[in-house]
Amino acid sequence: MTGEQEAGERRGPGERAGPIVAIDGPAGVGKTSVARAVAARLGFRYVNTGAMYRAVAYEALRRRIAPDDAPALAAIARRLAIDFREGSHGQRVLLAGEDVTEALQSPAVSEAASLVSAHPEVRQALVVLQRRLAGDGRVVVEGRDIGTVVFPDAEVKVFLTASPEERARRRYRELRAKGIEVAYEDLRAAEEARDERDRRRPHSPLRAAPDAVVIDTTERELEEVVEAVLRLCQERLRVV
Structure with a gap:
């Protein structure tokens, strides 16, 4: 897939019927909760791009495809x-009609997703899908490269951060609540390794867009972060 083909799937602000809100950041900063709440308050659709990488990783694990087999993963x-x-309990993710929402949250899938997402061929294929799902706008899109690669012209860009300790604690509580047993120290080490890989990868590294508003969620409640993003939307979009 060429860069021209990839770019051809994206509509600029003047071509979209509505705006795009991009929310980026590493795992455990509250992206999903914030993005879903903001989308609901704005009456926008919500797209979770991280679930797409997890879905590719899940399918690769199921088929026993090695994480370094870029052509097979891209396929x-x-x-x-x-x-x-x-x-009624939030957004469900279906893969070929099968509900895989819980399966995508396992530590094994998380680790595989980080390795899978490092391949440019995989990212290029999913970027096209992400742009297609965003359609005409009026959408909140969360991920790790939305404001830098997928929608560099998004009207609102937010990059969420949090301390490594707080991120690991949140993820640990989330997994335990879902009945997934994992050691806190192992989880924190895995997240730090993933962050390092994501920051260093040559294609679409994890970083804040130059024009993104960075919000540290370490000591903030969910509603406080949501309100901060909504205020930004009000300033940029005049819609709240």
């Missing part, structure tokens, strides 16, 4: 039959 990404459904 999975190009044919990814993923769908998002809103339910």
Whole structure:
């Protein structure tokens, strides 16, 4: 896939019917909770791009495809039959019609997703899908490279951060609540290793866009962060 083909899938602000809110950051900073809440308050759709990388990783693990087999992984990404459904307990992720929401949250899938996402071929394939899902705008998109690569012209860009300790604690509580047993120290070490890989990868590294507003969520409650993002949307979009 060429850069021209990839860019051809993206509509600029003047071509979209509505704005795009990009929310980026590493794991454990509250991206999903914040993005979902902001989308609900704005009446926008919500797209979780991280679930797409997890879905590719899940399918690769299921097929026993090695994480360094870029051509095979890219083939999975190009044919990814993923769908998002809103339910009474939040958004559900369906892969070829199968609900894999819980399965995508396992530590094994998280680790594999970081390795899978390092391949440019995989990222290029999923960027096209992400832009297609965003359609005409009026959408909140969360991920790790939304404001820098997927939608560099997004009207609102936010980059969330938090201390490594707080991020690991949040992730630990989340997994335990879902019945997934994991040692806190192992989880923290895995997250730090993933962050390092994501920051150092040559294609779409994890970083804040130059024009993104950085919000540290370490000592902030969810509603406080949501309100901060909504105020930014009010300033930039005049919609709240």
